[in-house]
Amino acid sequence: MKSVMQTLKDHVSIREFIDKPIEDDLLMELIDTARRSPTSSNMQAYSFVVIRDRQRIKHIASLAGNQKWIENAAAFIAICADTYRLQKAAEIHEKNLAKNFENFLVSSVDAALVGMSLSLAAESVGLGTTMVGGIRNRPIEVARFLELPEGVYVVFGLAIGWPDWQRVKPKKPRLPQEAVTHQETYSAKGLEKHIEDYDHVLYDYYTMTGRKSPKAAWSGIIARRFSEGRRPHLKKDLEELGFILK
Ligand SMILES: Cc1cc2nc3c(=O)[nH]c(=O)nc-3n(C[C@H](O)[C@H](O)[C@H](O)COP(=O)(O)O)c2cc1C
Incomplete structure (x- = not known):
């Protein structure tokens, strides 16, 4: 297992995988480790949806902008912002969760943190990952496909598998x-x-x-790519999924 520092220093997004599954125990340990991430007010406003069925990964690849390489990943983990569980907790006390921009942001930040932790943990044991924001191209279809309840959306996905190092590109330089x-x-x-x-x-x-x-x-x-503003449908779609963005 590599140190955190070394894992970060070595990071490169991996889109080239060999045909080898990830053992259940390892995947669950990685998720459990990621769950130690800090979380705003201990809300834990995120969920993971683990997809390993080959046909379902194929469909996810098409929903995420037809990114063919995703089809070869051993697993695709949808990293979701989840306010549904918070609503259920509030209901136990005959209250409703406030629907406001803050709860959208808090849950999205929580999801990003656990997603990054999961990627880091996976890379530390030799797995390769790429985050997939393309999954926000069609948020409503994705929500239906994963049967997400109201107040949950996929912030990004994590394609994960064993790298085919021979085909992996060198590290991409960063801004100074x-x-x-x-x-x-x-x-x-x-x-x-x-x-x-x-x-x-x-x-x-x-x-x-x-x-x-x-x-x-x-x-x-x-x-x-960014002067026009990408995904103009996103605000409306997320509102339909139960988030308030104003
Ligand atoms: C939130 C997020 C979404 C991303 N979405 C995609 C994606 O849909 N497809 C893809 O191939 N890479 C995606 N990436 C990977 C980035 O393109 C990559 O991290 C960046 O170009 C830097 O390259 P490196 O990670 O290899 O250093 C995403 C990264 C992040 C953080």
Whole structure:
């Protein structure tokens, strides 16, 4: 088992898996370990839905934007924000859970924390993972497929399996540390230069790994993919699933 520091230092998203299952006991131990994560006010406002049936993983891959590589994962774990259990707890005392933006945010943060912990625990024992935000492309169909009750949505999925190291790409470089770390107060000094430098570094990385990219490999993709605002349906869909976003 690798240390936390080493596991984080070695992280790379794994989308290339060998055909080998994950033992039940190991998967449950990983989930149980992730459950030690801090959680806002001890609400534990999350749930895991573990999918291992091959046909169901295939369907999940199609729901998550037709990401074919997911089909080869040993398991897909839907990391859900869960306010349903909180509502049930409130009902025991003849109350209702407040439906507000805070509860949406708290449950989403709780889910992100356990999801990250699960990924980290899995990577520490040699498994490979990739988080799958594409699962938010069609939240209502996903909720139906997983039979989620009201007040639960999938924040992201975790595709997990044993890596096929021969096909795994090298680690993706990050923005320079100074671009994301500020001392005492936020400083945007030199930011344009940091972005320009990173555009070059990432372009070289994409060229080396055979991926086509614009010359401005980071800022160009950010501008192209995110200036329009992705998933415009999301707010309405999440409201339909029982979350209040105002
Ligand atoms: C919340 C979240 C959602 C993501 N969704 C996807 C996804 O749908 N498909 C995918 O291939 N990678 C997805 N990723 C993986 C990122 O693309 C990846 O972490 C990032 O490019 C950095 O690469 P690295 O993890 O290999 O260092 C997601 C990552 C996060 C944190």
